Amino acid sequence: MVLKSNQAKFTGLVLGILVLLLSICASIVYGYTDTSWKMAYETFTAYNGSNEHIIIETIRLSRALIAAAVGASLGIAGALMQALTKNPLASPGIFGVNAGAGFFIVAAVSIFSINSLHAFTWVAFLGAAVAAFIVYFIGSFGREGLTPMKLTLAGAAIAAMFSSFTQGLLVIDEMALDQVLFWLAGSIQGRKLEMLTSVLPYLGVAWVASLLLANKINILSMGEDVAKGLGQRTGTVKLLTAITIILLAGGAVAVAGPIGFIGIVIPHLARALVGIDHRWILPFSGILGGVLLLLADISARYIVMPEEVPVGVMTALIGTPFFIYVARKGFHKA
Template sequence: MLVKSTSFKWAVFIGAVILMLLLMCASVIFGYTDTSWKTAIDAYTNYNGSNEHIIIQTVRVPRALIAAAVGASLAIAGTLMQTLTKNPLASPGIFGINAGAGFVVVAAITLFKVTDLQAFNGLAFLGAAVAAFCVYGIGSFGREGLTPMKLTLAGAAISAMFSSFTQGLLVINEAALEQVLFWLAGSVQGRKLETLGAVLPYIGIGWVGAVLITGKLNILSMGEDVAKGLGLHIGLVKMTIGILVILLAGGSVAVAGPIGFVGIVIPHITRTIIGIDHRWVIPLSGILGAVLLLAADIGARYLLMPSEVPVGVMTAIIGTPFFIYIARRGFNGR
């Protein structure tokens, strides 16, 4: 832990919020179409219908808000999962939750020609829930019960299964490939503000719920025996965490597709900076998750300009070395 005093923790938190706001502003300004701060302000104060103003209002601002919301949701979901499972590799991507949500959405598009936005949201939550229950059930089999290693293996198996099913559907229905390919890579490009508005109530519940149970997370992180001794209702807390993860991960996939590694990288960085107190870890993880996805999205615009790289590819580039480091360090380093 780099920061110990409360005053320095507040300074770190405020600094992270300022950085997030600056990156949101940068996301609105920078890209293939040349704009400026003045153009962005005029788009709302002195709108003239120009191409630049249309792009800022309909593309750049929604993109910045969606990237921030999705990044925060994935980071908080990863933190909750790592606390619940005592597994440093736990995240919606690694445990197959993103893949499950993505498979159900793709199945609806390719098999039933579903295009309704509200239907996407419900289907993404359904897929996330099914994947979560599968991983938890498989990981609980055996004499030793639920262990971090078994959860990781179960998550990898479920993720591979749903990914294979998704690819199989796209092979059967090649006409749907172009429609969903960019979405499957994970992207905030071209998403409308209405898309975020449709899932905001759900991920908002996830954000608030995660903050409200931070005290119980601190007790749970001491170990289940200690938590029971302190009167914590373990089953209720675990069920609450599971529901919050499904809301956060399912909502994120519904908006931006399956974006990986944010839920792994950010919780470890946050705990390294500020310690293990979830009253700080949960909100700071959310802010830093937004920072990471905003920065990755801005970088994705310039990597192969004028073409754009899906932001899910950028997070994979950033997160893969970190994942290897955590895996090599082992499960005793939490």
Template sequence: MNGKSTVGNIIKLLLATFFLILFIGMSIIFGYTDTSIPLAYQAFTEFDGSNEHLIIQTVRLPRAFIAACVGASLAIAGVYMQTLTKNPLASPGILGINAGASFAVVFVLTYFQISNLNMFTWVSFLGAAVAALTVYFIGGAGRQGLTPMKLTLAGAAITALFSSFTQGMLVTNEAALDEVLFWLSGSVQGRKLETLSSVFPYLITGWFLALALSPIMNVLAMGDDVARGLGVKVGYLKIMVGMIVILLAGGSVAVAGPIGFIGIVIPHIARQLVGTDHRWLVPFAGLLGGILLLAADIGARYIVMPQEVPVGVMTAFIGTPYFIYIARKGFNRG
């Protein structure tokens, strides 16, 4: 990469960081309760216990941080899934993470009547991890080992299996449907910092590993045979990629429920802006993912005010046109 491209990418990263901070600020200020920049500043410097100050500190600040972290994690997980599977439409859901997490939550709610949000977090994390590990085990079986096609097929099969189980339980238990419907749609509303703090160590570990492995991912992107020829232990690398996806996507689903399209759309936008070098692609995708989810969450507050649309619905509304564009572009190339 020449110096001109490097400088350009640095500028783009700085701009993305600025916009991420800007959208975090907007998320803290905008909403049904009327607030302003001075009022938000006073909430942290001269807290007086007023309703507005309480909303800013206990509702909007956690919501903004959770949206930024979840969006960044889903986008980075999407980058790694698309590189691993060589599939431009791959996303964290391809490993059955969303389906596994949803199944686990509905299962404990149906059979154990657990409705605590923090318990949902850990149960969904466990379900996401179990589903992803199952997909990796099935995809790695056989003579050829873990291949992109086998991984994709195994993920589709496990996703269909868990989704069917989940729908079956919801049909027979309407109370469970009422309890988890908003969570199943994907939402950052009503989440607390304690919810984020419980999985944040896993998210930050995933971010660190993703950045650390980014140079090697450039080699893997050239193909397994080329990577092996250059001395890369492809099997171990794929296991590490799976761990990263489980940490990032599993932690995100645990906090906010299954939120789609970010893991598909953002990696493509990031590649168009900074290229395919993972050393730039990973941090830039993380920043864009945070921005997109923050923007979607802010918009969700105004669509049917005073009610709110689940942010997963907003990301689908934003991401579907671009998803269709990616699919058509890939089809035309084929």
């Protein structure tokens, strides 16, 4: 169902925000420790220091906010990557951006003994940028230049390379494994609110930048020659879009590790709802991405209770069939 009028899209956006807020509330309420909606409300209005109130305030609230921010960032990053590359399979996970950021974090811990959360943020950004540059460079080789298929193959190769490097470092340095294992699993369990606040300024800038770039991306999607004919500096638009993607993907990995498939699934759902206008695709991708990761995280708490499945496993269960469907559907229909 496509929302055709701007009024319908705006109404859908408002409803999406309400669903996102409801999902955040549900993430705060549901889990292994039995709590209720009333108890969650009283935590913020009549805090009494009980075990349930402590869990809600110190663990579940930060977990819910991190899931919403990371999911939104990955959804928007995927939409930007698919628009920039004209590739329906483009996402931070498939193109090796997540793997690059993850490898740089492991290298920082293993080789340089870095433990600062703020340092992890910059290391993740650097890893994401290096991986994105390598994929773009390799995908541009050849007579035909940059093509969706070559980008996908280059991304898969670079993701495998960085993953292999990561495993190699962890085999050499087992102490590093203990420090970064929760990152590599792609999980938001046990994350503290300070981890989100350390990257939130960069994510916030990237969210705003994506909205400001939306109309320019619409023009660029018509073809580079058309965009240049309309006076657009396509090189500048591509560079700014790439920087925005790096901020979004790098920030998300710095907090939650390499969570995959949200960047693939969400942009397609957004386009199914609002069509091809990126002024609507990007905000819908952010909202839907946050909702998906929140719901996946809630589900992960109940699969093997009392233990928890990493949320990256849940997103993979959702995203893998969708990835196969899009791949079979064909690039030309993106």
